Amino acid sequence: MIKNVLFLYKVCTVFFFIIVSLCILKFDGGKHYNDPDPTPINWRNIVYNNKTIENENNIKEEKIKLKLSIDIDSIFENIKNEKQKQDVDGPLNRINYVYRKNERINIERAEKVKDAMKHAWDNYVKYAWGQDELRPMASSYHNWFGLGLTIIDSLDTLLIMEMKDEFIQAREWVESINIDQDNVKLKDYDISVFEANIRLLGGFLSTYHLTNDSLFLDKAIETGNVFLNAFEDDPFPKQVLNFFTKKGKYNYWSQGCTSLAEVGTLFLEFYDLSETTGNPIWKEKADIILDTLTGFQTKMTGLIPTGLIPDGTGFCDQRISVGSSGDSYYEYLLKMWIYYDGKQDKFKQYYMQASDSILRFLYKRSNGNTYFVENIKGKTIDTQEHLACFASGMIALGAGTNIANDKNSNQLYMKLAHSLVKTCVDTYYSTPSGLAPDSVDFDPVTGEIKPNNPSFFLRPETIESLFILYRLTGNTIYQEWGWTIFESINQHCRVDRGFVGLRNTSTPELKDDLQQSFFMAETLKYLYLLYSDSNVIPLSQYVFNTEAHPIPIRKAHTSR
Template sequence: MSATGGILPTYQRFVTGPSRRSFRSKEKAIIFLVFATFCLVCFGTFFYLPEFKGSGGRVYDQIKRAGPDLLIPPPPRQLEDTREAQRFIRHEEDAKDDPHIFGDREKLKAKIEEDRELKVLERPDQAIVVPKRSSTGNPPLNAPDSLNEPINQIDEILAPEAVTVPPAPAQIYPMRQGGKDREESVRRKRDKVKEMMKHAWDNYVRFAWAKNELKPVSKRGHTGSIFGTQPLGASILDGLDTLYIMGMNEEFKQARDWVVKEFDIDSVVADVSVFEVNIRFIGGLLTCYALTGDTVFRDKAQKIADKLLPAFNTPTGIPNALVNFKTGSSKNYGWASGSSSILSEFGTLHLEFSYLSDITGKTIYRNKVDKIRHVLNTIEKPNGLYPNYLNPRSGKWGQHHMSMGALGDSFYEYLLKAWLLSGKEDNEARQMFDEAMEAAMKHMLHQSPAGLTYFADLKFDRVEHKMDHLACFSGGMLALASRTLKDDHSARYMDIAKQITNTCHESYDRTYTKLGPEAFRFTEGAEARALKSSEKYYILRPETIESYFYLYRLTKDEKYRDWGWEAVQALEKHCRVPGGYTGLKNVYSEDPQQDDVQQSFFLAETLKYLYLLFSDDNFFSLDHWVYNTEAHPLPIKGANPFYREASA
């Protein structure tokens, strides 16, 4: 066929020859609608998916956090130092107009006189008042925020009458200024500990945010912890008050926002430890409430405590060890001497539950722990000792295994500290403590041939010459008991406290890494050394450092600070990795294998006690704060206005 005479296919008719024409109007409209629809779908996909919508989206937040590391190289250290200096200069300039931050002596005194009659309330019906200076000459309050620290730093300004002190506003977390030691070398050590906390925290945020703990070598969340696989943010809740105490305000605000927006206890479906949740979660939240007055912390703590209450539904009121937050069912560990409850667990609830009752006005929490106290006080005790197991159904002791370490430890600590927290009104607790210590020193305290003092374990009438790292807290406990009540026990308590702390230091000093083993023994061939492979590991535990802190505060002997600095150097050399801090599997090895776990208590206890060890004595003074067994400070009733007791 010719090009002119033949019939062309339809699609060629519009592109050849003189008959060429454009699209019809209807065709143009259809094409436009298709194109517009395509653009709308693309636009909506990018901006309106839940992962990207708003700053609350999880993926958006993760990209925002990771952005600087992924796309922007870190600035030179010199530039960071310059920026820090500029921030400090701006802070100094702002302070000129704010005497609560860093004002000069005369301006601050004048401002206090001007504001003496002003009442700043946490709630409309409740003012917070600082009592007058204590008889020791120390300020009556170790200020929990920078609004009050200048008061601690300047002498003569506290008048004999009371001065009203405002709580920290719920949404403002000012930089801390207090607590620095007079010696520059000590201040540098304190700053080093703060840098360690930042390294541990930043890597947790980067690699395991909202997970329970961090695997710093693998750089991911740790799912094999005592909290199971469900992410509960254990490191966040445990580390909150350490961030605040160290003045890490941006990090604290970040953690607080997660507590408000993401932490949902109703979503937890697993069995959890009543003991661990209490000392880490409730304890940490209660401290943050005392520090800031932010009621979100109090309310979250109360909600968690309510979830624990079903565990107390036993014939004796002694709680079971595990409770399911979803169903309310509870049980004990099968291995615990015929499904008994454990002394160190049900005996370590009193501080948090009694304080929670006072700040909420609800007596149910105190009633629960008072019932435990009644059972323990009235039950017959073999040789005055407390076995580690008690059956919650029959109210009878299980195996007669006694220990100042695992399974027993913090029960004794809470007897002493319940008395202190009550403003020394809970005399029953102090009497039980003294009686328990008398029995323990008679039957469990031993001295090695080389003169090392230790608390041995008892299994029925057989002595096991072994001391747990956990038992090293007892040095600090006995020192605190010695200085808080002057009686016939005081001198002996302090003497034993020093000896026990020395023994625990020896357990560190006799290892290659200069970090202490999980347990150590006393035999003819070895003293203060681990003999079994299962005892040679170090999981970033705080107990020995805890005793250094108490002994230094109460004796002012510089050797305890020296020992603490030895621990810092050992941690940096053997436990620090690019992704955080890891435990070790053999402290006697020249090249120890790492366990790849950054425990939440490393943030809550180990680093906090080191920071306090290198701080001034008035910084979270022992006259005004009691540290729970997870190192969360709680205010002493009647001595500390930040107790924040609910109005009647």
Template sequence: PGSVPQKYEHNHRLEDENEVLDDKKSRKKQIEGDVKITKLTEKAYHIFPEKKNERQMAVVNAFNHAWNGYKQFAWGHDHLKPISGGHHDWFGLGLTIIDSLDTLYIMGLKKEFDDAKEWVISRLNLNEFNDVNLFEVTIRVLGGLLSAYHLAGDDHFLEKALDLGERLLPCFTRSPSAIPYSDVNLASHLAHSPRWGPDSSTSEVTTLQLEFRDLSRATLDPRFEDAAAKVSWHVHTLPKTDGLVPIFINPKTGQFQNYADIKLGARGDSYYEYLVKQWIQTGKTKQYLRDDYIEAVLGIEKHLAKRTANKKLLFIGELKGGTRDFVPKMDHLVCYLPGTLALGYHHGLPLSHMQLAEQLMETCYQTYAERPTFLAPEITYFSLQSGGMSDMYVKSNDAHNLLRPEFVESLWYMYQITGNTTYQDWGWSIFQAFEKHTKVRLGYTSIGNVNNPNDTKPRDMMESFFLGETLKYLYLLFADDRELIDIDKYIVNTEAHPLPIYSS
């Protein structure tokens, strides 16, 4: 199990297995600056319509406002500070540019796309002596490059993706277990655990597989898929709580850390997402991924799903590490779950998953609608006690909004699968709230307080995912053609980058 065939079927089959790049050859060619790519996908893989409706145009205008501020004041840096006109570098890889490539292409912003492509070709330096997080760079940079390659059909993106993949591989190859290290230096190839402790986050090590598999299929080099698939198979073999997993795992032992919480928020979320998405990506051929996902959904219903006392809102709580006591707390990140459940249902999984999704959508919507700004906080607590208490409450430390995409992502899936225009209307209300409370001179800023429209405490930060995910999902949600990105042909990674579905 977990082994990868040498031949892949996509548009046509590989005729000559000698074309597979071996380790030495590809590394030598990279050093010479001439990476040989064997393509299976056709050029100009996808053409998007130029016509846009009024709501889509509003989103494009928002994107242009943010992009222009970024281009003028932070070009080539990871993030724009849209109030001060400064910039923020996390990895020094131009995250906003790469996260935005497919958004630019989908929106038909040709000049801006060409500018971004030119930067990637001539300025993106992967040989920086920088420590980077394997997960973040995989979902944002590797995913962004691969998606741009598949949509636009330009080999330059694949060449950069292969170069990056080579530099990330030591996280896997230098680990004593099947679990990769969380960090790597892109220049020295030295992989290690994070500075703050010995463990890797469970969601991080299990949210690499879509991208690494796609890199193998596009380059015909099986090493990437082999490495990432081994992680999934290893995690499959570990004991779990009715399919639920602790949020930390140790790369030295390959075992879960039972002191860790069980939750669907930070460090847990995308483990569950990538179970079903990998199953779909591989043409529904890897049964163990489907089985693990179905078991996990049952575990969520059994241990984590509860209702509030008054309005009976369904929410997903957490189990504390060690004691496994229930905590009625839900991160905004968990609002990805209804979209994932709906996607699984669309691909033939139980109707009960869709029913769970619909109930969670209502709760996630209320985390927006109940705030005076109509923007959700980072974390919401729920009341299980009946009486005068409100069903939801927000602690002051949790009242920030980072322009996150998870709920609008689920709105897009739910609208695509049901055709219910209520989901579009909810998205429009949220977009208008972003316009009203987060738009500033040079772009859009995260805010510190969703509870007071007169004192939102702007944070002077525009994360790359606002352009790469939030605005992309809103643009797709408002499209007249529900299948602008067809979920029977594409699987969308956790950073909103569409990748092709394969037949096996």
């Protein structure tokens, strides 16, 4: 009996050994005998929480590239090659000589801006990956899209700065998200159509054009398809849209109204999506909006109150402004004319009417300061928002592209643009931190600058205008002003785990604990371009959307 038991035990032991060996060989994944890597194939990419466990280098490009449908190396090689092609001298590029003259310091400064971008990105990855925005001081995050907004908003900045490993991370995230499908993760978010358009759609389109990677066009189409749910019977879309339920509505605080900027800042992205795909649906929606807006008759020709009734029959307020709720509508009239390479006269007509009225009714000089006022029910308010500082760049770009077709007018516009951006820079110099309040009041007699809203939100508008004016003039004073601002940002807004805004520019110790996605999409991008050669996103070939995502100008396009 004992012998039988021992025999059975030996048989079971041998059988168990054989089974285990086969399992090990199976898990080994059929490793080739001559394979120099001793690690079993199936052990080489163990996934935990969607992150590949790698060696100390964190990311092995060889392995990641196996997952990609495109050649990342070729993309970055093309970007590098484009940077070696100097843009020709012309009205949109006057920097070739001065850039070469100061090349060493330009390269040093661009690298320092890139270091700031890496600091912002690395900490976002560490503390808020997949969330919308980083809260550096709390080592936490803030969500209002539910789609990893910072990642999408940063895509083209990573490309322009040649941050390949970071771009690969970002691309993998984009590949993993669902936008127009039933993504239950999005059910808790009512997303601003305006913000999603300039950040998501603009970011996807720009990255597609820079890489020719169909993934980003697919995501742009998905986003555009979701937007169609915001359009019902009215000419204007709903303010916010739930990407899960596909239901739109108006913000409770808007009292059923929408704003000029929200509906007037869809043109560039909608037109480009239609032109790129050949599907006219988005262009048709944008045309209805444009026809409705330009059909309004107002006392200030070309200027439209910021509050609009959604059915297009009138206005909810009588506030005229190139600041919040109005700004980017006027910006896009010019940029649509540029996008179509000057072949669409209607955009020229609308922009010229608006810009003439802006300079007639909203432009003001006071004891050396030049700024834009607001007009409410015919009454002038000497308050300027930081957002309005984009307008000096807009006016300069109009002159550089010769939209007025008049040399004397262009010279006048350039002088105005210079004086306007100088005042914006002075709002930075007016505070102990060297950072501008979000809005300021001007004394109409003395010109004294006083904070209205003392916060600083890492905004880009002044840097944007400095970049445009530098490219158009070659005057390095714009670079120096920009560098002073960047140093103040680094001094007061850079913290251990990212960048934050200030609650009060007079008390820089008071931080707001939010790394805005537009800081990486716009502020750092424009700063980097301010110290880059003319061949890096040349203004003769690209037009920026209002979130600083570059879209190619349609050079061969003819008017329809």
